[in-house]
Structures are given as C-alpha cells and as structure tokens.
Amino acid sequence: MFKKLISIIAITLILAFTVVGCGGNQESKQEEPKKEKNEVTKVSEKDKYGGVFEGRISADPPTLDPAHGTDSTSAKVIRNVFDGLVEFNKDLEIIPAIAKSWKVSDDGLTWTFNLRENVKFHNGNKVTADDVIYSFTRLLDPKTKSPRAWLFEGVEGAKSFQEGKAEKVTGLRATDDYTVEIKLTEPFTPFLSVLAMENAAIVSKDAIEEYGEQFSQNPVGTGPFKFVEWKHDSKIVLEKNEDYYLDGRPYLDKLLFRIISEGTSAFAEYEQGNIYQIDSDIPDGQMSRVLNPDGEFADEFRKVTRLGTYYFGFNVQQEPFNNKKVRKAINYAVNKKVIANVLKNGLVKPAHGILPPGMPGYNPDLEGYEYDLEKAKQLLAEAGYPDGLPGTYELSYNTAKAHQRISEAVQASLKKIGINVELMSMDWGTYIQKVDNGNTEIFRMAWIADYPDADNFLHVLFHSDNFGSGGNYSFYKNEEIDKMLDKARAMKPGQKRIELYQEIEKRIMDDAPWVPVYYYTTPLLVKPFVHNYVMTGQDELSFTDVWLEPKYQ
Incomplete structure (x- = not known):
C-alpha cells in the first residue's frame, strides 16, 4: 500500500507507541505536520460549522452492514454511520459512545452497561437496551452469516442459540430500558476493546426488516452522519446527523467519499484540491516532492506507524503448501529487506514475525527467516523437490500497483529456487471473496489491528475456529496452538500472558503459514485547512470532530 520514498534520511519523523493501563491498550502518537507559514487566526466555535469533507476510498466497499464488514474500506464508512457501546479515542483508549458508563464483576464474567437516553437511530427511533440485545443476537444468528460472530461466542448461551437449542442468548439481557447486562462463560481480557469494533455497532431492527438483504446498501445507524447515496464505483455520500447525541457534533454538513482506485489519480485529485486527504498509495514519483521539508507539502505530510503486518499467506491445505518445509523454503527465499528498503525505500520495517512493533507481546528478539537461497533450496530438497x-x-493479490511490484519481486525470488508462480490480480470485492472461500494457493494480505491486543492477531488469524472469513485465510490448524490461544485470551493482563503469546507466535512462525513481509507505516497527506483529522495505529477515527476553516467550507 505504501509507495517509494526518496531522501528519507532528510526527514525526521518519529512516532512512538507506549503502553497505557493494565489492559494493554496502546497510545499512538501521530506526527503532526509543520505549522502553516500563514497560520490562521483563532476560529470561533460557531465558525467551525459547515462544509463538505471531500474524501477518498480506494475501492467500492463490499458492504456497509457492520455484521459483515471485515475490511478497512467498509469500516471507513461504517464508523461514520454507526456507533457501538464504546469506541477508541486517538490514544486507543476505550471511551463512552452509546454507553455512558459500565462496570465489570470481580470475576470478569458480568459486564453491565448504562446507556445514554438521548440516542436516536437515523430513522428517528430511540435506542434502548432491546436494540443492543437485538444487534448482538443478530451477529450471533447463523442466518446472518456474520464472519465476526466469534466476537460474542463467549457469551453465555451463545452456543445453544447458534445450534437452535434456544430462542435467545441467555447471557444477553436488558435489565431495564437503558441497562444491558452481558454474561460471559469465561473471562475475556480484550472484551471491552472488541465492543469498540465496527462489527459490534448497534443497528436498527426496523431498518433491517424494511430493507432485508439490501440493508448493506442502505445502512441506518446512530452515528454522526446519515447515509444518503451510494453510486457504486463512483461515490458514497453521508450527511450530518442533526440529532446526534453529542451536543454540537458533528461540525461538517456532509462527507463525500469518492471511489478512486489508483493512487496516481487520487494524488492528482488531491493536488487539484478535489479531495482533502490521501494515504498509503502516494505515487512513487511524487514522494521526493512530498518529503521535501521546504516543499509545497511540508504542512500536509504525516507519517503514522500502524499496528499492522503485510504478508503473503499459503493455503496450507493445498498441495504442496501443506508441506511445512516448502513453506519455510519460500520464507527464506523472499528478501524482505529489499522489499522494505528498495521497493518501499526505507519507510517500512522488514517483518521478522506476526505481531508488529507497539503491539503488546511484540518480540524484538524473534529470529524469523533471513534471506538465504541456499537454505531455501536445501529445505525444498528435504521436502522431496x-x-x-x-x-x-x-x-x-488485489489490484494495486504497490501490491503488483511486491508480488513481482516475490515471483522473481521464487524462480531462483525453482518455483514458478503466475500472478493473478483482481478487484478487492472479488479478491476478498476468493480468499474467504479458500480458493487460493499463495495470496497477498495484510492485517491492521481491530483492537490493541495480541489476541486480535494470533487468535483471529490462526485459530482453527476462524477458517476463511473469520480471519484464518491460510486455513491453518494446530490443535496445541488452539488450546494455547484459548488459554491466553482468558488470562489476566500481565507478563505471563505476554510470554504465552510470544511462545504461540514462535511456534506459528516455525509452522510458517505466512511469509511476513513488513510492518505497516502509512504516509499521509491532509490539507492544512482540515482540523482534528486523526489516524491512529489502527485506523482513522470517525469525522465527528473534524472541521474545515471557514473559507474552505
């Protein structure tokens, strides 16, 4: 996703993550651009209101239904249309959203949420505890076919409900109109963070019954912006929710997300002022201009370290990739340093493991697979080849020039050890369906954290319960790893839990279902007249607090 950087040494851009609290949440500090040379005078609160944010997404979202969203493209829109009980702030700390407060029992099994009483859906209906129960039950309902049903599988009675043995989930209960009680079968350390995921958003039962399967094209939530229009492969339009529960928010009148697939076209639109923000795929040929500390973009450029890993995966149930020695051979054959330092020109760090820097459990001493063609050939010979x-x-891989270049580099490396691969590119919607269904041999993918906990990488991406759309795209299964992952997610925060995750990562790396390539960093351009735009180590926040300087409204 990220493009070549020229003269990186000339830029001093530092971004740090520090651990916050006992739950392992991360503080993500986004480097601020330089102050404008002609800094605007102080803007009154009144003058912050109005205007249209002209944004961009790189592909048509596969869905706008929170129950089915598994990708960052869909999430970018969903988080502006919907709210959950809680949400992340800029430091990746959990803060109130629809729930104004909460408490958990001493044994970690019972969570009680007190709801705001002034929250309305975009259709005008008030949100009550019954809507929360409906939303979470819908996520678990096999009829919904949600790939994120696992979020609530630890709730008491979830299994019986999913198996058709019960009409409701006993662990989900509305004790009054504005109080929700959730009982778990065992402690789940990152449960509160899970509730901040877009999939746990509160949805309108009336809207779902009205639109049926078309709800994904006509979303109705409680968020700061209401859905207006979706012209596929062209644009998505949202407008201000005048009844939003936070007084005085949002500032913007509208959000317009233009769908522009190629970074070159998006950059041209950004330069012309037709879109106000671009990230990830800034064209190679423009990076020297972008990074010039005295250049035209000096007030607009930021670099954000992400909790993410770019990788190539194997479908380990397909021959010959069901052979661990073949997978390890390919790991040794891929030159991650060249990809990071040449193709990405030093913006990213070569990956030696699954967990990225800044994630609790990240192990800087994990060896990984250094580039070694002779070792790769030896392993292939031992595997019988x-x-x-x-x-x-x-x-x-999904269509993008950056992915193409990296895939071509991997293709050339594999040819050196006698492995011929044919590159196959397709649009994101088609591609993610192909990966979900396991119709792959080697595939490009990436994972950026939904919540800052090792569970979100290791359990989601490698537990055998999560085959396919659940996140385990490699269809990797190791019963011992499954048991260790189940144990870790129930442990209390602390060093023992961290050490267990590090042991799990080490064992998975030895099994080699992935070729981790690099840890994510996002180059970002934002127009200087845009204020309060925040991208965290996970993703950008909603546009609730974003405002434009008056002359750009």
Missing part, C-alpha cells in the same frame, strides 16, 4: 516444485502456482 531437489529440482524445485513441478508446475506453476497462483500468487494472487
């Missing part, structure tokens, strides 16, 4: 793999295999 002394002359390389017979035939040609598919390496698939």
Whole structure:
C-alpha cells in the first residue's frame, strides 16, 4: 500500500507507541505536520460549522452492514454511520459512545452497561437496551452469516442459540430500558476493546426488516452522519446527523467519499484540491516532492506507524503448501529487506514475525527467516523437490500497483529456487471473496489491528475456529496452538500472558503459514485547512470532530 520514498534520511519523523493501563491498550502518537507559514487566526466555535469533507476510498466497499464488514474500506464508512457501546479515542483508549458508563464483576464474567437516553437511530427511533440485545443476537444468528460472530461466542448461551437449542442468548439481557447486562462463560481480557469494533455497532431492527438483504446498501445507524447515496464505483455520500447525541457534533454538513482506485489519480485529485486527504498509495514519483521539508507539502505530510503486518499467506491445505518445509523454503527465499528498503525505500520495517512493533507481546528478539537461497533450496530438497516444485502456482493479490511490484519481486525470488508462480490480480470485492472461500494457493494480505491486543492477531488469524472469513485465510490448524490461544485470551493482563503469546507466535512462525513481509507505516497527506483529522495505529477515527476553516467550507 505504501509507495517509494526518496531522501528519507532528510526527514525526521518519529512516532512512538507506549503502553497505557493494565489492559494493554496502546497510545499512538501521530506526527503532526509543520505549522502553516500563514497560520490562521483563532476560529470561533460557531465558525467551525459547515462544509463538505471531500474524501477518498480506494475501492467500492463490499458492504456497509457492520455484521459483515471485515475490511478497512467498509469500516471507513461504517464508523461514520454507526456507533457501538464504546469506541477508541486517538490514544486507543476505550471511551463512552452509546454507553455512558459500565462496570465489570470481580470475576470478569458480568459486564453491565448504562446507556445514554438521548440516542436516536437515523430513522428517528430511540435506542434502548432491546436494540443492543437485538444487534448482538443478530451477529450471533447463523442466518446472518456474520464472519465476526466469534466476537460474542463467549457469551453465555451463545452456543445453544447458534445450534437452535434456544430462542435467545441467555447471557444477553436488558435489565431495564437503558441497562444491558452481558454474561460471559469465561473471562475475556480484550472484551471491552472488541465492543469498540465496527462489527459490534448497534443497528436498527426496523431498518433491517424494511430493507432485508439490501440493508448493506442502505445502512441506518446512530452515528454522526446519515447515509444518503451510494453510486457504486463512483461515490458514497453521508450527511450530518442533526440529532446526534453529542451536543454540537458533528461540525461538517456532509462527507463525500469518492471511489478512486489508483493512487496516481487520487494524488492528482488531491493536488487539484478535489479531495482533502490521501494515504498509503502516494505515487512513487511524487514522494521526493512530498518529503521535501521546504516543499509545497511540508504542512500536509504525516507519517503514522500502524499496528499492522503485510504478508503473503499459503493455503496450507493445498498441495504442496501443506508441506511445512516448502513453506519455510519460500520464507527464506523472499528478501524482505529489499522489499522494505528498495521497493518501499526505507519507510517500512522488514517483518521478522506476526505481531508488529507497539503491539503488546511484540518480540524484538524473534529470529524469523533471513534471506538465504541456499537454505531455501536445501529445505525444498528435504521436502522431496531437489529440482524445485513441478508446475506453476497462483500468487494472487488485489489490484494495486504497490501490491503488483511486491508480488513481482516475490515471483522473481521464487524462480531462483525453482518455483514458478503466475500472478493473478483482481478487484478487492472479488479478491476478498476468493480468499474467504479458500480458493487460493499463495495470496497477498495484510492485517491492521481491530483492537490493541495480541489476541486480535494470533487468535483471529490462526485459530482453527476462524477458517476463511473469520480471519484464518491460510486455513491453518494446530490443535496445541488452539488450546494455547484459548488459554491466553482468558488470562489476566500481565507478563505471563505476554510470554504465552510470544511462545504461540514462535511456534506459528516455525509452522510458517505466512511469509511476513513488513510492518505497516502509512504516509499521509491532509490539507492544512482540515482540523482534528486523526489516524491512529489502527485506523482513522470517525469525522465527528473534524472541521474545515471557514473559507474552505
């Protein structure tokens, strides 16, 4: 996703993560751009209101239904249309949203949420505890087919409900109109963070019954902006929710997300002032201009360290990738340093593991797989392929020039050890369906944290309960790892839990279902007249607090 950087040494951009609290939440500090040369005078609160934020997304979202969203493109829109009980702030701390307060029992099993009494859906209906119960039950309902049903599978009675043995989930209860009680079968350390995910957003039962399967095209939530229009592959339009429960928010009248797939086109639109923000795929040829500390973009450029890892995965149930030695051989054959330092020109760090820096449990001493063609050839020979793999295999990726260049580099590396791969590119919606269904051999993917806990990487992406759309795109299964992951997510925060996750990561790396390539960093351009735009280590926040200087409204 990120493009080549020129003259990186000339730029001093530092971003740090520090641990906040006992729950392992991370503080993500986004480097601020330089002050404008002609800094605007102080703007009154009144003058912050109005205007349209002209934004961009790089693909048509597969869905706008929170129950089905599993990608960052969908999430960018969903988080502005919907709210959950809680949400993340800029420091990745949990703060109130629809729930104004909460408490948890001493044994960590019972969570009680007190709801605000002034929250309305965009159709005008008031939100009550019954809406929360409906939303969470819907996520668990097999009829919904949500790939994120696992979020609430630890709730008491969830299994019986999913198996059709009970009509409701006993662990989800409305004790009055504005109080929700959730009982878990066992402690789940990151449960509160899970509730901040877009999938746990509160949805309108009336709207779902009205639109049926078309709810994903006509979302109705409680968020700061209401859905207005979606012209596929062209634009999505949202307008201000005048009845939003936070007084005086949002500032903007509208959000307009133009769908622009290529970074070159998006950058041209940004330069012309037609969009106000661009990230990730700033064109290579423009990076020297972007990074010039005295240049035209000096007031607009930021660099954000992300809780994310870019990788190539294997479908480990397909031959010959069901052979661990073949997978390890490919790991040794891929030159991650060249990809990071040449193709990405030093903006990103080569990955030596699954967990990225800043994530609790990240192990800087994990060895990983250094580039070693002789070792790769030796492992192939031990696997029974002394002359390389017979035939040609598919390496698939979603359409983007950055992914293409990296895939071509991997293709060239594998050819050196006798493995021929054919590159297959497709649009994001088609691609994610292909990966979800396991119709892959080698595939490009990335994961940026939904919540700042190792569970979100290791359990979601490698537990056998999460095959396919659940996150385990490699269809990796190791019963011992499953048991260790189940144990870790129920442990109290602390060093023992961290050490267990580090042992899990080490064992998964030895099994080699992935080729981790690099840890994410996002280059970002934001127009200087845009204020309060925040991208965290996970993703950008909603536009609730964003405002434009009066002359740009």
